[in-house]
Amino acid sequence: MEEIINVFNLNKSFDTNHVLKGVSFQVNRGDVVAVIGSSGSGKSTLLRCLIDLEKADSGTITMEGKDLMKDGVYASQNEIRSIIMKMGMVFQHFNLFPHLTVRQNLELAPKVVKKEKGEAMDMRCEKHLAQVGLLEKIDAMPSTLSGGEKQRVAIARALMMNPDILLFDEPTSALDPELTGEVLNVMQQLAEAHMTMIVVTHEMSFAREVANKILFMNDGIILEEGTPEDIFEHPKNDRTKEFLSSIT
Numbered sequence: 001m002e003e004i005i006n007v008f009n010l011n012k013s014f015d016t017n018h019v020l021k022g023v024s025f026q027v028n029r030g031d032v033v034a035v036i037g038s039s040g041s042g043k044s045t046l047l048r049c050l051i052d053l054e055k056a057d058s059g060t061i062t063m064e065g066k067d068l069m070k071d072g073v074y075a076s077q078n079e080i081r082s083i084i085m086k087m088g089m090v091f092q093h094f095n096l097f098p099h100l101t102v103r104q105n106l107e108l109a110p111k112v113v114k115k116e117k118g119e120a121m122d123m124r125c126e127k128h129l130a131q132v133g134l135l136e137k138i139d140a141m142p143s144t145l146s147g148g149e150k151q152r153v154a155i156a157r158a159l160m161m162n163p164d165i166l167l168f169d170e171p172t173s174a175l176d177p178e179l180t181g182e183v184l185n186v187m188q189q190l191a192e193a194h195m196t197m198i199v200v201t202h203e204m205s206f207a208r209e210v211a212n213k214i215l216f217m218n219d220g221i222i223l224e225e226g227t228p229e230d231i232f233e234h235p236k237n238d239r240t241k242e243f244l245s246s247i248t
């Protein structure tokens with residue numbers, strides 16, 4: 001199994017608030033890892049450290065054999081840029097650019113970061129919009145889309161950079177319940193196409209059915225880790241049991 005991400009003993013504080021307290025885990029190519037746990041347990045901070053939106057204080061983050069940070073020392077800006085270029089992130093609140101059309105949202109990063117242009121990029125844009133079922137919205141402004149459509153555009157936008165891994169931070173938490181299914185379906189299709197993903201989620205049915213690995217975070221550590229069967233059918237830790245009964 002080819003390792004994509006390896007995190008070892010990651011620590012992160014905000015002032016005196018020790019948020020990540022020695023987090024270690026690995027992700028192999030094709031894994032769908034669901035990160036579950038109570039609000040405030042450090043799930044978003046963990047994802048944000050992986051993609052360099054937050055700086056961790058100590059530990060090691062390795063992506064496809066390259067160290068983003070090793071023993072608390074960060075790689076150079078150029079190295080960091082080339083490492084995180086292979087990661088895509090989808091946020092709870094979509095973060096589409098409101099003044100740009102759907103097409104312009106998808107094509108911005110490839111243009112700016114990779115100097116892409118022309119027909120090949122347009123074709124990729126159309127391909128990824130078709131993949132999320134929104135080709136007909138290519139010239140729409142984000143404000144005219146439903147929440148579920150915005151999130152599917154955000155996923156298509158992340159795919160435009162040909163990521164080796166996609167990170168999702170509660171991608172359906174801001175959506176009306178009737179719109180979560182369309183987003184989860186797109187994510188399930190990506191999983192079936194062997195996209196490597198880390199998904200922070202409260203959707204336990206998605207975690208159970210689509211993920212092959214579950215990380216239960218509690219108070220800044222991964223308290224329990226295993227297959228969906230391990231975690232949902234045979235949780236070992238009392239805290240895990242308590243969390244699962246609170247959410248289902």
Ligand code: ADP
Pocket residue numbers: 014017019037038039040041042043044045046
């Ligand atoms: P989760 O995603 O599991 O709900 P977070 O990673 O968002 O947890 O937050 C973990 C802790 O870190 C919380 O106590 C939160 O208040 C704190 N925190 C997160 N981001 C920041 C920040 N930018 N500045 C200060 N504290 C933060």
Ligand code: MG
Pocket residue numbers: 043044045169170
């Ligand atoms: Mg969060």
